[in-house]
Amino acid sequence: MRERPIRVLIAKPGLDGHDRGAKIMARALRDAGMEVIYTGLRQTPEQIVETGIQEDVDVIGMSILSGAHTHLFPKVMQLLKDNEAEDILVIGGGIIPDEDIPALKRAGLAAIFTPGALTETVIDFIKEQVQK
Amino acid sequence: MTLANRILTGDRRALARLITIVENQPTEAIPNLQLLYPHTGKALVIGITGPPGSGKSTLVDKLAKKLRQQKKTVGIIAVDPTSPFTGGAILGDRIRMQDLATDPGVYIRSMGTRGSLGGLAKAAHSAIEILDAAGMDYVFVETVGVGQSEVDIVGIADTTMVTLVPGLGDDIQTIKAGVLEIADIFVVNKADRPGADQVKMQLEMMLDLNTKEIKWRPPVLPTVANAGEGIADLLQGIKKHYRYLHDSGELRARRKARYKAEIMAIVEEGLRDRLLTFWAGEGKINTVVEEVIAQEKDPYTAAFELLGPFLAK
């Protein structure tokens, strides 16, 4: 068992303001004993990656409902690579068509959670992956 | 290469990682902290505390931006409370500082209060030293609330700002005396709201009542952080306080007291660890405690008996 709390950055890349899911996730992760860094709306990929690095997070969780995920998620992954920070686990959520998921996983996202996903599922996934 | 060396070459991941270590396994950080120590002592450390909703993060954000215009580098440590029930925390202070996130001259780190307050103060202190060694000209430590824990944390700072706002229901009278005593500067934020003048007046009156001989009377500075108003004056106030600290010898005195406390803490902790090793855990203490409870021994005798063999060694 690791003795320190898992640190997670919850970020909303892109311009959409629908943060219900992100906020519920943040609270659920906190209630599961994690430290959640919440940075609010309209985050650029650069801000997300730099924040993830400064905060030394184990996980970056991003949520997009606008459809901009095909562009923004891979960009975050590329920047992580450029900063030699690919060890950070990255997960995504939002309105994401199934057909987009393989490409996002190839880009390096560990998992994609779509509407209806339970917070419990996400928590279990994070715990399992970070313990590794 | 050690983390310390990487930090000194400007590696932000190494910096981030070392702060994680001081937060979690402080003893493991010691070799790196030792390497960094010669590079510390240059940063001006500013503590900022005040009730929730008093705009501390926004103030720090604006101050940092002003300092960046002056080509100064800035480190920020933002502390938010950890839930005592789950051990988790939502650290949301950054939300107001995110346009600084990609500025290479700024480093922001969020910390949860976690379990022990002493632990946090120590971690925060180490984090400050790391940021100092990494070349930050200014380091801000922001904590929420006005309780004893905050007093402990900002006690690390060279300059301590206490923020208040009109109309939050936090009448000056109700603020703990300890907090008022640590303030080097009072900030009345959201000063465009009704009641700001009263807050300022109350503070001034209270400062008038302080009959102790003082060399520095904390100024009460109004700001509207959202609109960036009063920030330049506040920064002037901070610099003025620094000059006072420097010229009066107070800076040296404060740092001396701080290091003394730090050394004492390290010594105490070291001794404690040694003692526990010597007794091979807490079992021996428990045995003695039983004897004390049974009134077979008094606590003093018990303690001396425990210490005796250790001191004789």
Place this chain on the structure above:
Amino acid sequence: MYDKRQVDKIKGRKRKWEEGTLKKVLDRFPERRRDFKTLSDLPVERVYTPVDTADLDHEKDLGMPGEYPYTRGIQPTMYRGRLWTMRQYAGFGTAEESNKRYKYLLEQGQTGLSVAFDLPTQIGYDSDHALAEGEVGKVGVAIDSLADMEVLFGGIPLDKVSTSMTINAPAAILLAMYIAVAEKQGVSPEKLKGTIQNDILKEYAARGTYIFPPQPSMRLITDTFAYCAAHLPNWNTISISGYHIREAGCTAVQEVAFTLADGIAYVEAAIEAGLDVDDFAPRLSFFFNSQMDLLEEVAKFRAARRLWARIMKERFGAQNPRSSKLRFHTQTAGCALTAQQPDNNVVRVTLQALAAVLGGTQSLHTNSRDEALALPSEDSVRIALRTQQVIAHESGVTNTIDPLAGSYYVESLTDKIETEAREYIEKIDVLGGAVKAIEQGFMQREIQESAYQYQRSVESKDRVVVGVNKFQLEAETLPEGLLKVDPAVGEYQKERIALLKADRDAEAVAAALKRLEETAQSDGNLLPPIIAAAKVYATIGEICDVLRGVFGEYETSVIF
């Protein structure tokens, strides 16, 4: 509605039933659960009787259709006279593509247009702005200048259709462009019919597409009220929206309370700006969500109507009856759609649409079954529209007005929602009104709390969501033909902007922007200089940048 003697008699009768008939059954067959509650956590009794509506005063609390307090509906004939406007929110990609979709929808019998804009447009960035990357044309149509608006409404006679535009922070700019397009079609402003959402407060509280701080945002809104009162008499100057607040997770009571509290703030701002309440209030319109709990939703719509009428009359002394009529658009709940077994969403949408119709809506958007997965396909949009048409023409619910009135349950719930919403509004008044309450994060925290509680009740299976936490399928077959926005839209729009900038009268643009800046710095009405700038093809980004320069930008200060 009954005298005391009758009520007492019924009370006694109910007690007898509980001790006899009911008890016998309960002893052998306990009910499915201990507490029953609405979707919004209001407690629900086993059975309602006249006792529960004993205090209801027919004249004071219900009245007749088209009469104060409009509980029964705002028109004397309701759907017997004219059906609601079937208005599907649509827009994606380029102006050309959206124009084609609008024409398709009009051919299918839709009676009004509803324009969805992409996020860069909604936040006042041109398509070539760095932050627009990946977002252009995604959730709506990309509009950068009048040139795009001309294409968007090409071949659609603006004197014949009514157009609703979901646009808030830059609402005045899109309205200006609409006026300019109409002028080119030879349609004068007073003939224009439609709505701009123009509701900035719910953006701060729930939806997130804000630009400027509250004060200048409120000025843009009241300037629009004033301009439209003089020039666009048939235009709905604002659509005060509970929809997004509900989507963010609040309860039915909170939806009513926060929406009407926002409404109060707009009325107060307009009065403070020197307008007479009866000059602008008739053009205020509302926008609500329709959720899954059918009867609670019907009660919600009725409660909102009655409460707003009372507020306008009692609080603002409105004289014109039209000032007190709460006219509203409804959209079915996007957050109730599931990505799992998406065809089930057709049934959900049907129930929600039915609630809106039974609640007396003036216009309705029905969501498409695949919207939890992507933008809706043409097939899905048609089914959604057909759902409305089936309710309108086959279900029979349109034959009589407010058919659920007098139901002991619905009336008692209507009353409860009104009472609890009123209490919330009083709390918000104490905080200094909606603007202050939002600045202090009051609404945001209330919404988040409700959203989190709801999520927990789903995860603990206290609430069943079919296909999500019960009745799941092992292997889901995914719907085909989901709409994909061509990723080249971004590049296409960038080129269009470059061409436009090379082609337009640069001096005229500079002069118009200068005039706008001067007006922004003074206290003149902002609409005329915005219209002038739009007409010479200044872009939305350029116009917003001028205003950002003068007004600054909003920074959220409250999160959890």
